[in-house]
Amino acid sequence: MSKIETISAPTGNDDAPKLKREMPKWAITTMSVSVVILAWEFFGRDVNPIFGSYPTAISVAFWKLLVSGQLLAALTQSLKAFVVGYGLSVLIGVPLGLLIGRSRFLEAAIGVFITGAYAMPLVALVPLLVLWMGLGFAVKACVVFLMAVFPIVINTWLGVRAVPKTLIEVGKSFVASDFTILRRIVLPATIPYIMAGIKLAVGRGVVAMVIAEFFTAISGLGAIIINAANAFDTARMFVPVIVLMVLATMLNSFVGWIERKVAPWQVELSGRDEG
């Protein structure tokens, strides 16, 4: 402990730091989710089971799918395509965004394609991708990649543009090369934007994964959805939908956790409390 630090530390019980008497965020979230589930259960029971479902019926369907092993098999199959496509979109999207943001030439030359491609109606292009890549794993990973990569590139790019000029000049004043400035100054300064892009990409990647399973070889969680829908088994159809939503939420928290690990200063700077 240094001298300076001990000065600001509390000296006695009277000066003990007051804890904020606020409800923790997880408690608020739990309550909010509980209310929604209860309301759904209450009103959902009155609906014809073909037109809608409700939590207990979905839980029963979930249990059946789990015990039969179908759910885990489908989940693994879906996740493989997701992990590859999403992983590639992070690995390619972040460096690409950094380069576009730093280079006037690349920004003018490539930026327009990125902005356009972000709004690309991917569903319409899936049949073409099937022609190119077949119906198998490759096309599914590719669809996930194409949906996930653009928000990552665009966010990273915007983040680079937002790096204060003076921080770049710190690098320049110490005669740092462009690459060193990119790696040692621009990249860490852009982390909050990169993480925001990576979080956005989770949702888009999950949607892309299901779309791919609908429109290529029917497989994975998408297959369970389609088969259940065709059999008018609405409760069963909801199982993968809920699983995917839970999965995306968990992935988002995981990315947030990584962000706090790699950029702990950011939480301090923005004053957000997480948890």
Next chain:
Amino acid sequence: MSDASTGQVSMSDVSKTFTLKVDGQIQIVPALKSVNFDVKQAEIVTLIGPSGCGKTTALRILMGLETASRGKVTVGGKQVNGCGYDRGLVFQHAELLPWLTAAQNVMFGLEMKGMRGAELRDTALRYLDLVGLKDAANRRPYQLSGGMKQRVGIARALAIDPEVLLMDEPFGALDAQTRETLQGELLDIQARTKKTIIFVTHDLDEAVLLADRIIVMRAGSIQETIQVPLQRPRGNLGALRGTAEFAEARYKVWKALHGAEAVH
């Protein structure tokens, strides 16, 4: 200190114009008009003037962050062509890298200069000690006060052992007491390291307290150069403010700043 020209700075006939686009019309704005000055080794020169007078532009040209449109700039006898380790810049708002600790911020410049290994951290800690921050080495910028951040900024610039320290209104955003403390410490550090210092400020008192010579700028030109008749070491800066020499020098600068129209 091998060369006779070490630490000497010279600007000869330097002009700088900026091109701005205002309401779709291109305007050429002169920032510096044929500026000439020389600074001796271990001299402290302050550049003072109202905002927009070109003092920061002059400093940035000396640093190599801007290029002169015309004229010649030399530091230590060598023509300035971009940034170099012979010059250390202290930024207006310290500009520490927020993800690095105080020590790592100082190490950053040293690493860029090519220093590696145990020497790196030792050197950084030595310079943090010089600015009185040895105990805060592991704090990150958001855990430092404004004055402490600026001390780290000074340590970072000094650590690469430049011939010339260029300072861009480094104490402008600090409270009066912190500013006075840092002014005194800067003079102490300069007495020990014998660095040439070029210091941009808009504060009259600061200009007089620190400088051997004050360059008063106005609308891109040097209005007047004023020699400060105060001995160095300056000792207690607070007591110095009460002396007649200080008052006289301060009044000279005030007159130069306000021009003829203010003196009736």
